[in-house]
Amino acid sequence: MNKLLSCGIVAAAGLAFSVSSACAADSDLQAIMKARGLTEKDILAAAKTYQPSGKKDDYIVFSSGGQSGQVMVYGVPSMRIYKYIGVFTPEPWQGYGYDEESKAILKSGAIRGKQITWGDTHHPALTEKNGEYVGDYLFINDKANPRIAVINLHDFETTQIVVNPIVKSEHGGSFITPNSEYVIEAAQYAAPLDNGYHSIDEYESAYRGAVTFWKFDYPKGKIDEKASFSLELPPYWQDLSDAGKGESFGWAFTNSINSEMYTGGIEKGLPPFEAGASRNDTDYLHIYNWQILEKLAQDKKNYMEINGHRVVTIDAAVKAGALFLIPEPKSPHGVDVTPDGRYIVIGGKLDTHATVYDFKKIKNLIDKKEFAGTDPYGIPVLDMAKSLQGQVELGLGPLHNSFDEKDGIIYTSLYVDSQIVKWDYKNLKVLDRINVHYNIGHLDTMEGKSSKPKGKYAIALDKLSIDRFNPVGPLHPQNHQLIDIAGSKMELLYDMPIPLGEPHDVVSIAASKLKPATTYAMGTNSRTGKESPFATLAGQERVERNGKNVTVYATMIRSHINPEHIEVNKGDNVTIHLTNLERAQDETHGFTVDLYNIHASLEPGKTATVNFVADEEGVFPYYCTEFCSALHLEMMGYLLVKDPNKKYESAKASKLKTLSPEALKAEYDKVIATNKATDEVIQSVVTYLKEKHYEKYPKVKELVTDALDQYGKIPEVKAKADEAYKKGDVNGAILWEYQVWQYMVKTADVGLRAKNNLAKEIATPMSPAAAKGEEAYLKGGCNGCHVIGQVSSGPDLTGVLLRHENGEKWVFDFIKDPAKFYGDEYIKSMIDYFNLRMPNQHMSDQEIKDIIEYLKWIDENAGM
């Protein structure tokens, strides 16, 4: 059934050569498919997801890292992970939790004075404007230790962690109101809101749920803790939440499990929570109005103050018409407001239906004060049937929803059935379903929970992978599956193992909406976004001592750290401020000192600080931990820690040979010659770049700027060399000349990359004939002996058409029948030189003609 490979059919039918030649790539594909056991469908899926080198993804997905406590960033459709962002768990690569600036962030996440070094991240959320995603900030919650973190998408770094002052567990965060007014966080397991002990027997009276409204100060990019407040809720276990928008703007929705208020007790011979909490056919959807609540929170009579935080009481909220309940299907999980804000869709995970509520009907009941009753805490309960748009039977274990760009279309995950169902929430009918592998939790469509979903792809967050991947031990990766939803039928495209954590939920955004920086303004503290008071420029490096406090102002640049020696006394409190002086993107330096458990990642322009008490005597190397340049291993120094109470005897000096003045002079002459030759190479590159107007190509220009920056450092060093030489210090002069050479090597490194990029930018496009020629050249194995641009086992073919009179004819004839030429004087000398004779490759005339076109193209682009 391999219809893709119609070439095979055509060739079998004995059609013309030109067609079967056109089939070369096809037959390659056929061979690969056969060898790898791929179907046509696989090839189409591969074509839909593969990203060639340098091609960018259309969507960026921010995924909770689950119990890793981090956030994961990946691309769609390639499903390649671009970054893990350190959030609640220290991450040394980023220096997160290993430098002082980031330690301050983690410290702000301490609860009751306890430093927490992990998190159970659940629901990422992006800033919104009019319900559409804005790529400025990302929020993520910690279920285990109720906290919310803010990540600045300018540099993908965590800049704030706030601790929930009243709840002891949370799940329904973080959810954003449509203009990022509030970040909403809903509790999970009910507990006393104060920090005291209350017996489980007093569950109904002393335990409570809550939602917290974190006020987001957009211009500052920070949650304003003082301006934030909470709403007291009954001790149902609040679960997922969503904010209203459009006609439901101002309202928010939080569902719940265990509205049975069961308190467990398997150890006492009682049925476990799972039995008691799933007893009722319905739980409660909480409906509340944050615009009314924020006004209530202004008046002391409406709130309790618990742990310094305002908590609007159930009574006040009920009285103000700001809090209602509606029965919702058994043990629900997802609650999702439709893009237009009109409907609210809920999957009851122990109910086979999805339930669609109509906010118009809800609002109508509220406005008419038409209630079916109240719950035990006096909250008005709306009639479920009267609030419904309707219900649709989806299958076993419906959990979460995400929306399509097409109006009325929604996708729902089925945990038990391991499926995604596509259905129509307006016309209440199922349209399609697809199997996933296995046990899907959340799902996402592109910008699928914003007011303008983009459709295109769905991602299934499968909790179990079981047999999908190569085995890596008892702890399996999760599986995120990419599904094409552009057509009428969903199609599985890609299985992506999750190497770290159990991502709970994701949020996706068009890549074009993100505009992260690639470098920092010189001397930036990345955690505050402001200039660090400890920023150190070249020439400002110094060590300051104040009693037992030693402060080092250090710089890093390809390929040295300044200073290279730091000598302190045992017990000194050592603070090292580091500034990366680089301006070129991706020129990150890392910094660590042996034993002292510190690490900083210094991206270009960043200033970061490490601190430790040098409580152990000895010699401790420090070094750059990023492979930043050819000489990165030499980018190091020594911390020397002396015991001030000890007397040290000098070791006997080893008497090593020193160089004679003649040898020194010879070495000096040699390094001068080397530097001259290297400079000539650099100048030739510079000439090339200038002639080809490198400044017209932004990416190339950036590289040239970097190269010239390195080159610009030479005169100062050269002056030192000359001065030493003048003083008769030939050894010193030699060393400084080597430093000149180091700068030249770095100039050449970046300069060559610039040249190659420029050559690519300005290369003549290949004609179809030349491209065929290149292929024939490669397939013919010509490259086995002839390497373009250099002499290998055969001569360089650059310029071969010009080396011979009537070059094209000569080359054609030679390829056609090389043996005829073996007697020819020139060819004889070549055979002697290479000790090889050009073989007859039995090329067709057309192939030879194409190769000649290819050789012409080479000549046109020679020297690039």
Next chain:
Amino acid sequence: MNKLLSCGIVAAAGLAFSVSSACAADSDLQAIMKARGLTEKDILAAAKTYQPSGKKDDYIVFSSGGQSGQVMVYGVPSMRIYKYIGVFTPEPWQGYGYDEESKAILKSGAIRGKQITWGDTHHPALTEKNGEYVGDYLFINDKANPRIAVINLHDFETTQIVVNPIVKSEHGGSFITPNSEYVIEAAQYAAPLDNGYHSIDEYESAYRGAVTFWKFDYPKGKIDEKASFSLELPPYWQDLSDAGKGESFGWAFTNSINSEMYTGGIEKGLPPFEAGASRNDTDYLHIYNWQILEKLAQDKKNYMEINGHRVVTIDAAVKAGALFLIPEPKSPHGVDVTPDGRYIVIGGKLDTHATVYDFKKIKNLIDKKEFAGTDPYGIPVLDMAKSLQGQVELGLGPLHNSFDEKDGIIYTSLYVDSQIVKWDYKNLKVLDRINVHYNIGHLDTMEGKSSKPKGKYAIALDKLSIDRFNPVGPLHPQNHQLIDIAGSKMELLYDMPIPLGEPHDVVSIAASKLKPATTYAMGTNSRTGKESPFATLAGQERVERNGKNVTVYATMIRSHINPEHIEVNKGDNVTIHLTNLERAQDETHGFTVDLYNIHASLEPGKTATVNFVADEEGVFPYYCTEFCSALHLEMMGYLLVKDPNKKYESAKASKLKTLSPEALKAEYDKVIATNKATDEVIQSVVTYLKEKHYEKYPKVKELVTDALDQYGKIPEVKAKADEAYKKGDVNGAILWEYQVWQYMVKTADVGLRAKNNLAKEIATPMSPAAAKGEEAYLKGGCNGCHVIGQVSSGPDLTGVLLRHENGEKWVFDFIKDPAKFYGDEYIKSMIDYFNLRMPNQHMSDQEIKDIIEYLKWIDENAGM
């Protein structure tokens, strides 16, 4: 030049319909290529790397995680990351550093009593037999804080960390001798071997390098620290190393940088290290014989004891003929012994050549005691020219090497030129080169440094990615590029961003050589591999109190934790031993308690322990952190911490409604009915499974075993329900019946997955015609209304051929011209029922015939 799409050409030539129909998939591919801007080359690369759902990779790559301190595991050719293994840095998802068993491992990595919570991992190495890789254990070093970790590939967990007792920095580890006798670790930055302070002015006399030989006890899977020893070396900065094999067996090779012994001082106005350390044209390759050295280490006169560790002196090694030097090209990086052990290849990163040493010549010089001189420390220096096989000019910045399966073929990375060069080290010529993006460090070919390299793919570990990926802030991902090396010309296949850390080196192994477990024997401590003394089986759950020590023996199983309440006094030292009672693979449970900064990952069968001092009063939920089952949110409990010095008053009990006896009876009847209905579904699945002989399909059997395991828990719970009912406790009976239902849901969850898997296993393969029919069915949009196996917007088509007399003809005619049938009684009733008329889809006769074949296939497989 889009030659792949010859269908286009054929179709344009107006060939027969059957060919253009065969081109359907081709035209899809053409559309995707156009939309995504893909070339033919891209499609071939995609086809070579794409893995359809469930397909396994051929090779597994273990990559150092760089400064993340972890090990990364990914697959080739898919380049998907399967796992990060926690090694030197705590990792909460795995419970690594958050449970007691793993804390003990991390604690063993403390240096001078200091707990280190990160590492700069560099060189992973696999156990070897006869120089071939064995997938039993993996070793990885920490450059920053010299340590080696052992990872057990039985479960991909770190089981040992050993601290180097003498060196303060290391780079040239870990390298394995050919039968895993020793794990070799070479120092980097020279420092005093003792822990004392020594002035930098005494560098030559008091600072030293070293190599450490860690004895590996294979049966125990542990490094034997007592049986290990080191070799003192001059204060050159030792760098990469490799062990000899074949004819060089017994020897090992370590190169060096800064044999100049330059000591830096930029802060004092001296040239920096990078200048002084790159002064000489050559550095020193160290050659030593570990078989002789291990004998020397048996006799006190040959070694110093430093920090309780034996260090064989330079003098003893020289005297015994176990240590030599050879000049090697300027500032070298990689040193690699050829698969046969005959040659040693070194890239001098400031030399444009690769240098090939011939061990035969080296051995001959050693045997003849023909030395060119000695170094300042008295070590014999061999003549470089006399040791050489030869040199080949490769380009700028040659670093590392990896070997091909073809004899004599080697691949070398060029850092400055950003290239991989393929060359022949026997005939000393360059064969091919390919650009990489950018600044490549290490590279690897499949099993490329073993004695039996497999070739096939090369991986370029590019240190800079610059413009390759979607931007994610100033800290860029690294780029691992996959290259096809099977042909004569290297071809770039895939760019893989590295989301975490800067992987320094990788080692690859055929996936078939790894046989990790998927579950543990019940009650296993995974860090020791032995049964935990704290293993707890069902029914053994208990809380033991001993003064302030409270020990909890708990179990976890879908979906409850036993116990569900733990009550302790403030200040109690709480230890919770957790056993996961599951036997089904991938059924992992996690465990945490709010606030107390602990987390355990419990894979099936594992026992792990968390410990904390309950120093804060209050109510702290604990829960399962893995989405293990539909009711996983209900898998929780409460830790209640009471202050023994406080008097608590009972809160006023809320008076909530209780159910009437009639309502209770009604609910009881309802749950009994629900359970009966659910059981019927289960029984139908069981019948299906038995009839189809599920036991013949191992994967299905595993699932059924798990399902029946869940089902088997029902009688015990059912008995409790019945007993409660008999006693008149209807409420209790209801709750236990809900627990019965929970077990049924779990049985159904796994049972349905088993059924689906079985259906796939036994489904009739589709004929080509049926497959075409399915495609026509989907393309025609038939699935918009007809969903196979269920009634949707149109009737279920299962059995449609049987529902009509002369079914095939009827269906053909109906699809061909539905309007003709609108008056037909049966069709009229259908139109009424669905409120939709079957439209004319203008299918060709062939398409309709194919669809009928598809419908036949559906009927054959109905009920699966």
